[in-house]
Every structure is written in C-alpha cells, then in structure tokens.
Amino acid sequence: SQTIHQWPATLVQPVGSPLSLECTVEGTSNPNLYWYRQAAGRGLQLLFYSVGIGQISSEVPQNLSASRPQDRQFILSSKKLLLSDSGFYLCAWSQDSRNEQFFGPGTRLTVL
Amino acid sequence: AQSVSQHNHHVILSEAASLELGCNYSYGGTVNLFWYVQYPGQHLQLLLKYFSGDPLVKGIKGFEAEFIKSKFSFNLRKPSVQWSDTAEYFCAVTSGTYKYIFGTGTRLKVLA
Numbered sequence: 450s451q452t453i454h455q456w457p458a459t460l461v462q463p464v465g466s467p468l469s470l471e472c473t474v475e476g477t478s479n480p481n482l483y484w485y486r487q488a489a490g491r492g493l494q495l496l497f498y499s500v501g502i503g504q505i506s507s508e509v510p511q512n513l514s515a516s517r518p519q520d521r522q523f524i525l526s527s528k529k530l531l532l533s534d535s536g537f538y539l540c541a542w543s544q545d546s547r548n549e550q551f552f553g554p555g556t557r558l559t560v561l
Numbered sequence: 562a563q564s565v566s567q568h569n570h571h572v573i574l575s576e577a578a579s580l581e582l583g584c585n586y587s588y589g590g591t592v593n594l595f596w597y598v599q600y601p602g603q604h605l606q607l608l609l610k611y612f613s614g615d616p617l618v619k620g621i622k623g624f625e626a627e628f629i630k631s632k633f634s635f636n637l638r639k640p641s642v643q644w645s646d647t648a649e650y651f652c653a654v655t656s657g658t659y660k661y662i663f664g665t666g667t668r669l670k671v672l673a
Binding site: 481552 | 604
C-alpha cells in the first residue's frame with residue numbers, strides 16, 4: 450500500500466532563516482506531487498505541483514520554492530523565511546491528473 | 562479561473578439531525594469532484610468522489626453527494642449525523658489539468 454511521509458511534524462524558525470520541508474511517497478511510482486498551505490477559513494492553497502523529476506509548476510509567486518530530486522521525493526524550501534510563511538504545509542500525491550489525492554500528515558511551521 | 566465555493570463555514574448540529582453542505586464550482590467543462598474530511602488531529606482523507614455516471618454517489622460513513630451539472634453543484638448530505646462526524650469538510654474539483662481547486666472548508670460540530 451502507498452504511504453506518504455512528511456517531516457518535520459513541527460518546526461519553529463526565526464525570520465530570515467532557511468527552510469527545508471521534505472515529503473516522500475512509498476508504494477507507487479511516477480506520482481504527481483503537490484505542496485499546499487492550509488490556513489484556517491481559507492482552505493487549501495496550492496503552492497507547487499510536479500508531474501515528474503525536476504518538473505515544478507508554481508502556482509503562487511512568493512518566498513518559497515520546490516524541488517523534486519527523485520521520483521518520490523518533494524522538497525519545499527526557502528532561503529529566508531518571512532513571518533507570513535507561518536502555516537500548516539501539506540504534501541499530497543495522486544496517480545494521475547483526475548484521481549483523488551492522498552495527503553500527508555502536514556508540517557506546522559512557526560516563524561518568529 | 563476555476564473556483565470552488567462552500568457557503569457554510571461553520572455548522573452546528575445535534576446528533577441525529579440531517580446534514581447538507583453546499584459546494585458550487587465554476588468550470589464549464591468535464592470535472593471530477595471530491596469531498597474530503599479532516600477529523601481533529603488526523604490527515605485529510607477522501608470521503609467520496611464523482612467521475613461520471615450516476616450523479617448520486619455514496620461514500621464512507623453514510624455520506625452521499627449529488628452532482629447537479631446544471632447548477633454546478635456537488636452538495637454533501639448525511640441523513641443522521643453522529644458526534645464522530647465533527648470535522649472539517651472540503652469540496653474539491655479537478656478538470657484534468659493536474660490542478661485541484663479546494664473550497665475554503667466547512668467546520669461541522671455535532672453536539673452529543
């Protein structure tokens with residue numbers, strides 16, 4: 450069966466520090482991978498998606514970037530965090546562009 | 562641009578009451594529709610989905626949803642809610658472009 454992992458689960462970082470959140474998927478190959486930010490009352494905001502290694506599509510221009518160095522690994526990064534980057538970040542995968550997505554447990558990021 | 566509207570942001574019901582959560586989307590082409598649920602402290606998980614065929618779809622835990630194409634709606638229903646249905650519910654749509662659009666979510670609280 451497929452599983453999706455995210456780490457760390459929680460993270461507290463100072464403003465201006467770098468960020469690296471990791472997501473890995475097991476039990477499937479060539480998944481579509483997604484990064485979302487979930488904010489209370491605002492639903493899920495799509496940040497990035499990837500349909501293959503090295504292929505990244507950005508949905509919202511901001512202080513974050515994403516990379517996919519391996520088929521089942523998706524990384525969310527920032528060189529310098531802002532206070533507004535605080536939030537709950539979710540990784541998800543789907544087998545194709547029309548089927549349901551499967552979500553990871555999320556990372557709670559607090560920028561101080 | 563595609564969008565999904567969930568008009569009920571907070572719903573409070575007593576046990577055994579009937580539930581209907583509204584979801585409307587804006588897209589004129591073929592869509593796949595989903596309802597996800599997030600129980601307190603748990604991952605987002607799929608409740609039910611519609612791809613084609615019978616517009617009345619049944620999901621887990623007694624939930625169902627009806628796709629009404631003419632109204633661009635995909636409302637979620639349950640005849641009799643339980644305390645354990647307390648959760649946040651998200652409607653989502655995809656049109657096969659790798660992007661999934663989520664609504665802002667509805668927080669349901671069921672009073673025992």
